[in-house]
Amino acid sequence: MDYPFSYFGHGLGSPTGNFYAYIWFEKIFDTSEKENFREFIKDSTLYYLFHPHKDWHGPHLMFFLGSIDFKKFIRYNPEFDEKEFPDILPDDLYKFYDIEKEGLSDIKKRLLAFNHELDETLEKIHQVYPIRFFLNCQSNRTQFSPWHKWSLGQFKNNILPYILDYFKTYKPTVFDATNRFNLEESPIVLAKLLDFYLKAPILKKMSHQEKEELFQTIIHSTPENYFNTFSETFLKLKDNSWKNILGATNKSYKERMFIVNFQFRNNIPSYIHNYKGIKLSDEDFKWLENELREDVVQLKEKILREYRGN
Numbered sequence: 001m002d003y004p005f006s007y008f009g010h011g012l013g014s015p016t017g018n019f020y021a022y023i024w025f026e027k028i029f030d031t032s033e034k035e036n037f038r039e040f041i042k043d044s045t046l047y048y049l050f051h052p053h054k055d056w057h058g059p060h061l062m063f064f065l066g067s068i069d070f071k072k073f074i075r076y077n078p079e080f081d082e083k084e085f086p087d088i089l090p091d092d093l094y095k096f097y098d099i100e101k102e103g104l105s106d107i108k109k110r111l112l113a114f115n116h117e118l119d120e121t122l123e124k125i126h127q128v129y130p131i132r133f134f135l136n137c138q139s140n141r142t143q144f145s146p147w148h149k150w151s152l153g154q155f156k157n158n159i160l161p162y163i164l165d166y167f168k169t170y171k172p173t174v175f176d177a178t179n180r181f182n183l184e185e186s187p188i189v190l191a192k193l194l195d196f197y198l199k200a201p202i203l204k205k206m207s208h209q210e211k212e213e214l215f216q217t218i219i220h221s222t223p224e225n226y227f228n229t230f231s232e233t234f235l236k237l238k239d240n241s242w243k244n245i246l247g248a249t250n251k252s253y254k255e256r257m258f259i260v261n262f263q264f265r266n267n268i269p270s271y272i273h274n275y276k277g278i279k280l281s282d283e284d285f286k287w288l289e290n291e292l293r294e295d296v297v298q299l300k301e302k303i304l305r306e307y308r309g310n
Contacts, residue, residue, distance in 0.1 A: 001150070003147050004126050005122075005132065005134065006132070006133035006151035006154045006158070006159055007148065008135045008136065008193060009135060009142065009144070009148060009196065010144065010147040010148040011097065011138065011144035011148055012111060012115065012145075013136075013139060014138070014141060015074060015110070016067060016071065017070075017139060018065065018067050019065040019070045020062075021064075022060050022061065022063070022189050023061045023131055023134050024060040024189065025059045025129055025132060026130040027059060029056070037125075037129060041125065044117070045073075045114065045117055046063060046121055049063040049064065050063045057186055058166070071107075074110045074111050074113075074114045088113075089109065089113060089116070093112065093116055096145065097112065097145045098143070099112075122134055132159070133151070135192060137192050152196070155197050156197075159193070160193075164217050166186070167221035167222055168221055187223065187230070190222070191226075191232075194232075195232055198236045212237075214237060218230055218233070218234075219248070224250070224252060227249065228278055243283075243287050246288060246291070255292065255295070257280065257288065258285075258288050258289070258299055259299060259303055260278065261278075261288075263303060265285075268303065268304075268307045
């Protein structure tokens with residue numbers, strides 16, 4: 001079965017997490033087109049899930065709702081009693097999602113109803129504003145549907161080359177990395193897509209050359225500020241070795257990684273927001289010190305100066 005566009009993360013996930021998704025269109029919208037689009041979705045749930053002046057980035061649009069608000073959002077429906085969800089979902093919908101109807105909890109049925117409305121909204125959007133793909137950043141515990149599995153089959157030939165070409169022609173704006181919601185989202189979309197795609201069966205089929213080409217394309221096409229967004233992807237492509245990753249990156253990135261890990265090891269608060277989660281092993285940290293050689297002393301002095309406020 002073919003689908004109208006690729007939908008990564010399509011399936012029945014958890015109603016307790018955030019709703020975090022992206023539409024990536026076939027083109028970049030100008031100001032008037034963005035206003036027209038906003039008017040077009042005014043009667044759908046998507047209208048309430050984005051900030052039109054903040055969440056556009058190039059050809060894609062982000063939707064976000066925190067976990068508590070999202071759970072309230074899917075529970076609320078003015079057409080029926082909030083206490084119990086009526087049996088109104090068509091049997092074909094369960095088949096479309098490849099899930100069993102029996103034993104499905106009330107909140108899961110509500111989430112399925114929300115997903116169903118989202119599917120219909122996206123298909124209407126696609127007819128007027130062609131969609132390249134939709135990404136719903138659900139967890140690995142999601143019961144992924146046939147649509148998601150079909151989309152994975154489209155990724156290598158139809159999605160990945162398109163995104164990588166985008167990075168070569170459109171340079172994302174890099175905002176203050178200390179504020180998560182001021183980040184240019186384009187590299188984050190690619191990183192999350194690769195998290196979905198680069199599972200063990202795919203990795204086993206990739207040659208060393210294919211892995212290396214993908215790694216090199218990412219580090220040459222995306223801003224250095226975002227390299228750590230790709231940490232999981234880098235580890236998969238470089239045999240789970242930070243030494244292999246750092247050995248293939250530039251001096252500036254090595255210095256950032258040294259600063260963050262030196263701060264961590266000395267209980268110094270880090271100001272480099274999106275690097276905080278990367279903790280090198282003792283062996284890799286010693287290797288990095290040796291790589292930076294004479295710069296290490298200056299880097300340490302700079303870190304301690306800034307920490308002491310001098």
